[in-house]
Amino acid sequence: MKAWRFYAFGDMRLDDIELAACPPDHVLVEPLVVQPSATEAQLAFGIPTLAYDHVKSKLETDAPLQLFGHEFCARIVEVGSAVTGYAPGDRVAARAKLPCGDCPMCHSQRSDDCRRGPIIGFQLPGCFAERALLPAIALVKVDDRISDSEAATLQSLSDSIAGVETAQIRPGDSVAVFGQGSMGIESMQAARACGAGQLITVDVRPEACEISLALGADQAINASEDDPVEAIRDLTGGEGADVVFECAGGSVKLGLAGDRALKQAMHAVRSGGKLVGISWFGGPLELDVDLMRERSLRYLFPDISSQAHLEYTVRLVASGRISMKPTIRHVLEGIDKVPEAFEITAHKAQYQAINPAQVVIAT
Ligand SMILES: [Zn+2]
Structure with missing residues (x-):
């Protein structure tokens, strides 16, 4: 063969x-x-x-x-x-x-x-x-x-379902997703399927913002035009989102956000809220841990996706609750x-x- x-x-x-x-x-x-x-x-x-x-x-x-x-x-x-x-x-x-x-x-x-x-x-x-x-x-x-x-x-999407489970989103939680690449769009749709209330997405590409809105985001912020931290705070009564997914980080040479989106995400999540790290950075980062401590942030990383996540993913796509086609x-x-x-x-x-x-x- x-x-x-x-x-x-x-x-x-x-x-x-x-x-x-x-x-x-x-x-x-x-x-x-x-x-x-x-x-x-x-x-x-x-x-x-x-x-x-x-x-x-x-x-x-x-x-x-x-x-x-x-x-x-x-x-x-x-x-x-x-x-x-x-x-x-x-x-x-x-x-x-x-x-x-x-x-x-x-x-x-x-x-x-x-x-x-x-x-x-x-x-x-x-x-x-x-x-x-x-x-x-x-x-x-x-x-x-x-x-x-x-x-x-489906495999990639089941990883995003695992991320949403790790975040333990409660019905009605406001959720912001930085980055509308495949993992970002998956996380946004998975969050909606699992009970998220207001859904705000962030990307620097107009076409990614459009797809995000078409697939269920309430607001899509173009970070090349607007400050996403200010915009998310404005949209959440000044508090920040209950849960923020960071899916934009990685090599700047490849068109990814470096650590900029992560730093913004730390300011876009409400005090006591959850920040879910999806991106891979390819090396160590410098983080303001005191800020996270002072704001009681929970910085979480997704569990490995299990057989149960994969079976649930099949149901979500088969029933049309999540669509990957436009991506x-x-x-x-x-x-x-x-x-x-x-x-x-x-x-x-x-x-x-x-x-x-x-x-x-x-x-
Ligand atoms: Zn074992």
Whole structure:
């Protein structure tokens, strides 16, 4: 089968490789649509972000490596002898981070907090290939009402659902979301589905503000025209929002906000409110902890998305309560287009992309 392999950062090649036999607890799938996550796209070019050191040392010792490809929709071709509940022909998506099954957390029914298990696309080969072998515990069935293209966004969206659960939004809470890239738009829609009251979004791109309003934001602030902190305070009676999601941070070179949006977010949340950190910054930051202490801010980071989050995500998209379609602007045809999808996704601002660029591998 054909599979993309990395020989070094920035050097990916479409190789012919042997397909292993299907283990008893795995399924063999044919990827239909796959997209690089923003993190994977940055790593592909050696841009420091989450897991950079891990990928760098693996490439130095083990290249060529099949890397990435955990955001996908695939069709099952074969099921392992111990797998129940799935059959050839089923469409599936998957969660990325899996429990190890054998640590104190897993043994005490807290496997959702296990950090020792494999991650699809890192320790396990992902779906930038004509076939993939996946552990059945990773999977969720895709509802017939969800297209292949939207299904490829389910994994990322389930991470945003986990973020909203971590924030413990109460019905009617005012919520502000800095950044209306894919995670920002997902977090905004997830917050609405989970009971948020007033929803305020912030971006510097007029088109992102428009999509945000079309998908349910009450107000979208263009931060290149207005001060978002002042605007959010004005819209919340001078207090600031109950919950603020920070989804804009990251490399300025890639069109992201550096740490500016995080600093603004700390002023846009009300005293005693919650700030949820979604962005990856690629290195340590300097933060005014005294300010956070003085304002009793809760700075939270999302839990790992679980099987329950993924199943709920399927329901939200199937029932139309969350729509990802308007954010999908680049759909490329054929496995040979994978490098182009990485290029667009790593430089979303330049290509006016919101969701990562997708590749249709099969139909
Ligand atoms: Zn474990």
